[in-house]
Amino acid sequence: MADSMRVIFADIAAQSPGGGPLYVKLKRIIERAVDRGLIKSGDALPPEREIASMADVSRVTVRKAVQELVKEGLLIQRHGSGTFVASRVKPVEQYLTQLTSFTEDMARRGMIVRSEWLDRGIYAPSPEEMVALGLTSGEKVARISRLRVANETPMAIERAALAASVLPRPEDVTTSLYAVLAASGNRPVRAIQRISAAILKENDARILEVQPGSASLNIERISYLESGKVIEFTRSIYRADAYEFIAELRLSGPSEQSAEAAGAVL
Numbered sequence: 406m407a408d409s410m411r412v413i414f415a416d417i418a419a420q421s422p423g424g425g426p427l428y429v430k431l432k433r434i435i436e437r438a439v440d441r442g443l444i445k446s447g448d449a450l451p452p453e454r455e456i457a458s459m460a461d462v463s464r465v466t467v468r469k470a471v472q473e474l475v476k477e478g479l480l481i482q483r484h485g486s487g488t489f490v491a492s493r494v495k496p497v498e499q500y501l502t503q504l505t506s507f508t509e510d511m512a513r514r515g516m517i518v519r520s521e522w523l524d525r526g527i528y529a530p531s532p533e534e535m536v537a538l539g540l541t542s543g544e545k546v547a548r549i550s551r552l553r554v555a556n557e558t559p560m561a562i563e564r565a566a567l568a569a570s571v572l573p574r575p576e577d578v579t580t581s582l583y584a585v586l587a588a589s590g591n592r593p594v595r596a597i598q599r600i601s602a603a604i605l606k607e608n609d610a611r612i613l614e615v616q617p618g619s620a621s622l623n624i625e626r627i628s629y630l631e632s633g634k635v636i637e638f639t640r641s642i643y644r645a646d647a648y649e650f651i652a653e654l655r656l657s658g659p660s661e662q663s664a665e666a667a668g669a670v671l
């Protein structure tokens with residue numbers, strides 16, 4: 406790794422001929438190395454002083470190039486652990502028409518799914534959970550919070566809450582929550598989703614391996630059983646660069662009729 410880094414950063418003048426500030430040349434060299442896969446997603450960049458010595462430029466030049474690339478999202482900085490190549494993803498296109506689970510969505514695309522547990526247990530519900538899930542006082546809530554990863558790219562943080570009576574043992578969820586719910590006849594058949602834009606704070610950005618301040622799509626899903634009973638209240642934080650939500654829109658019945666009527670008048 407050290408040798409390949411030396412090759413990448415050696416002789417900036419020869420690798421990036423022409424005029425222009427040195428930091429721009431250094432920036433281009435890092436971009437090219439990432440494009441060619443010489444430095445991969447998740448790889449750490451050598452410390453600033455090492456790059457400065459390999460490239461024979463000042464540390465100020467290195468800092469400026471790195472800062473620009475952090476701003477552009479190619480690199481991320483983690484306090485205390487250094488600078489890394491951000492994980493780059495081709496956005497997943499998600500149609501807002503069917504009630505599917507993360508496992509199903511990703512499997513359909515041939516992606517390999519895994520989750521990292523952030524929290525799992527039975528708790529006293531928050532007032533918001535009590536209202537959303539229609540819990541009575543004394544009832545407990547099962548919470549499962551996971552980082553959802555597809556093809557080794559962190560995609561979303563999902564914090565699901567269900568009545569403890571529905572999911573008495575949260576540890577039963579090993580891969581798919583919806584598979585566990587289906588096994589007990591509690592798989593939701595309908596859901597309402599609210600999607601809003603937000604900016605990632607330090608902690609969630611670190612978990613999702615993006616720079617703090619990056620955009621996210623925050624989704625709140627309330628899912629229902631056929632009977633109308635609420636089964637799941639989930640708040641998710643999706644990386645905005647990893648998802649595109651697509652909805653098909655159609656002219657609705659009444660306006661279609663009024664459009665026809667307008668046509669008749671004309």
Ligand code: 16G
Pocket residue numbers: 505506507508509563565580581582583584624626637639641
């Ligand atoms: C989806 C749902 C989430 C649900 C999860 C179950 C959205 C925004 N959220 O990610 O509410 O809990 O699927 O996935 O689509 P699983 O069955 O793979 O655990």
